[in-house]
Amino acid sequence: TPQIFFEDLVRRLAYSKRGTAPMSLLLLQVDRVGRIQTEQGPSGVQRVIRIAAQLLKASMREMDHLSRISDDTFALLLPGASLNDSASVAERVRKSVERCRLPKQAGSVPSFTVSVGCVEANETDDMRHLMERARKALEAAVHQGRNGTFVHDGTTVRDVEELQLVPR
Numbered sequence: 001t002p003q004i005f006f007e008d009l010v011r012r013l014a015y016s017k018r019g020t021a022p023m024s025l026l027l028l029q030v031d032r033v034g035r036i037q038t039e040q041g042p043s044g045v046q047r048v049i050r051i052a053a054q055l056l057k058a059s060m061r062e063m064d065h066l067s068r069i070s071d072d073t074f075a076l077l078l079p080g081a082s083l084n085d086s087a088s089v090a091e092r093v094r095k096s097v098e099r100c101r102l103p104k105q106a107g108s109v110p111s112f113t114v115s116v117g118c119v120e121a122n123e124t125d126d127m128r129h130l131m132e133r134a135r136k137a138l139e140a141a142v143h144q145g146r147n148g149t150f151v152h153d154g155t156t157v158r159d160v161e162e163l164q165l166v167p168r
Contacts, residue, residue: 005067005075010127012065012079023121024078024086025130027138028056028093031113031146033072040102047102048112055096059089075134083120083151087160090116090149098147113147122154 009025016023030036030052036044049072056066056074065077078086097114117137121130133152140150140157149160 002067002069002075005065005069005077006127008065009075009077009130012077013121013125013127013130016079016121017123021080022082022085024081024083024118025121025134026076026078026086026090026116026118027069027073027134028052028076028090028114028116029073029138029142031115031142036102036112044102048100051100051112052093052097052114055093055100058096059093073138081120083118083153084163086118086120087149087151087163090118091160094147094149115141115146116149117141118149118151118160120153 012023030048033045033048036048040047049068052074053066053068056076060066060076063079067075069075076089078089081089094114094116097112101111115138117134117140119130119133119137125133133154137150137152137157140159141148144150144159150157151160151163
């Protein structure tokens with residue numbers, strides 16, 4: 001549940017501030033859910049949400065924590081992961097979603113996409129500030145046209161393509 005996720009986020013954020021291990025958070029939003037609802041109906045929306053969740057789960061390690069925090073948005077907590085690590089995970093999931101196909105119906109687009117925002121916790125973050133930075137990164141991805149990943153490094157929001165990603 002989202003409540004358990006946020007309790008875990010607060011606990012792990014406090015733990016990461018005491019230690020030297022990084023912690024990252026990504027928010028993943030299924031793009032254009034309204035269009036999917038119109039073209040595919042409620043079962044189409046359920047299908048894309050289920051696919052996105054399965055692809056996120058496939059990218060997780062045992063210590064990670066995933067939660068659906070709204071109808072179309074997931075949060076993934078990545079203890080021990082840097083900003084580059086979380087951006088690499090985000091890009092793998094985003095590209096996997098992009099390759100998925102839905103049943104073709106007359107006039108419908110048979111694929112769907114996701115937008116992702118990534119952040120790494122810093123020493124001044126509390127839960128609200130970390131979530132706000134992640135939301136700003138996600139909003140930038142949506143604003144640029146969707147199907148992208150943006151990061152917030154504590155001062156700047158930028159496209160993941162500007163990072164030199166090292167595979168996780």
